[in-house]
Amino acid sequence: TDATASQADAPKKMALPDAQTVTQVTHWTDRLFSFRVTRPASLRFRSGEFVMIGLMGDPNPDTGKQKPLLRAYSIASPSWDEELEFYSIKVQDGPLTSKLQHIQPGDEIILRPKPVGTLVHDALLPGKRIWFFATGTGFAPFASLLRDPQTFEDYDEIVITHTCREAGELEYGAALIESLKHDELLNEVIGEGFWKKIRYYPTTTREESPKMGRITDLMRSGAAFEDLGVAPLNPETDRAMICGNLAFNLELKEMLEEYGLEEGANSDPKHYVVEKAFLD
Ligand code: A2P
Numbered sequence: 001t002d003a004t005a006s007q008a009d010a011p012k013k014m015a016l017p018d019a020q021t022v023t024q025v026t027h028w029t030d031r032l033f034s035f036r037v038t039r040p041a042s043l044r045f046r047s048g049e050f051v052m053i054g055l056m057g058d059p060n061p062d063t064g065k066q067k068p069l070l071r072a073y074s075i076a077s078p079s080w081d082e083e084l085e086f087y088s089i090k091v092q093d094g095p096l097t098s099k100l101q102h103i104q105p106g107d108e109i110i111l112r113p114k115p116v117g118t119l120v121h122d123a124l125l126p127g128k129r130i131w132f133f134a135t136g137t138g139f140a141p142f143a144s145l146l147r148d149p150q151t152f153e154d155y156d157e158i159v160i161t162h163t164c165r166e167a168g169e170l171e172y173g174a175a176l177i178e179s180l181k182h183d184e185l186l187n188e189v190i191g192e193g194f195w196k197k198i199r200y201y202p203t204t205t206r207e208e209s210p211k212m213g214r215i216t217d218l219m220r221s222g223a224a225f226e227d228l229g230v231a232p233l234n235p236e237t238d239r240a241m242i243c244g245n246l247a248f249n250l251e252l253k254e255m256l257e258e259y260g261l262e263e264g265a266n267s268d269p270k271h272y273v274v275e276k277a278f279l280d
Contacts, residue, residue: 025105029171031090032089033088035085049117052070053112055096055109074278084111117141118273124273125271130240132146138243138277143172147183152194160173160200161203163248177198177200203215235260242256
């Protein structure tokens with residue numbers, strides 16, 4: 001029977017430490033994919049946090065021993081979800097993502113159940129408007145925060161900027177934002193029409209799209225504020241979270257400081273927080 005066959009197969013399967021099972025994989029472009037895995041029953045996290053995930057590395061040629069190959073991944077799913085979602089780049093020669101991009105439902109990954117991170121509501125002082133600034137896979141923590149009722153309870157307005165090279169790289173974020181309109185929990189807890197609080201500002205830098213340019217340049221020229229119909233950032237009203245590549249994080253951090261915003265932390269909440277998006 002099938003049961004005996006799978007039992008006979010079982011010993012061949014590698015027993016991973018902290019194993020979780022892949023339940024779904026979606027390939028968005030040749031460079032990007034998202035996947036869902038089972039959630040350890042004991043895992044609690046705050047929207048915006050990350051965990052270490054990975055696979056077993058290749059055996060050491062001398063000893064034959066294998067070590068886990070782990071990287072920090074923002075949890076893209078909300079804290080109430082029974083599964084965990086991740087959004088990843090595929091780097092063809094990346095130690096982890098060259099392998100991770102081939103996972104299929106039923107496969108196992110390693111997930112260390114110790115969530116940490118700075119992109120959390122606790123690290124910000126109360127405000128009127130929150131800005132989520134992302135490039136590439138830096139959208140992931142915001143996919144979590146955007147499905148958290150607290151985001152809509154705490155702020156009157158949520159501005160999401162996402163800068164990518166190509167238009168296809170915006171799709172995961174665009175689909176997530178569209179799906180919020182039909183999110184049962186948010187509609188129930190926040191009320192119908194809550195999504196009107198969202199201002200979504202996707203831009204591309206290397207392929208034609210309705211809005212071209214780096215968000216940093218679009219803010220400097222004033223075009224972003226004009227397009228969005230909101231005033232430039234002000235420490236009295238605006239809060240921000242940044243998650244993208246290193247150069248982006250540094251440049252935007254400097255700009256926010258020029259607007260008078262100060263960096264916060266869990267232990268010392270202020271006006272903005274930063275985290276680097278994972279790159280293999
Ligand atoms: P650009 O194409 O002009 O480099 P990457 O895929 O390399 O991580 O980049 C993701 C997006 O972030 C790209 O659109 C890239 O624009 C943009 N980007 C890179 N560096 C900066 C920066 N310092 N400020 C704003 N955007 C940046």
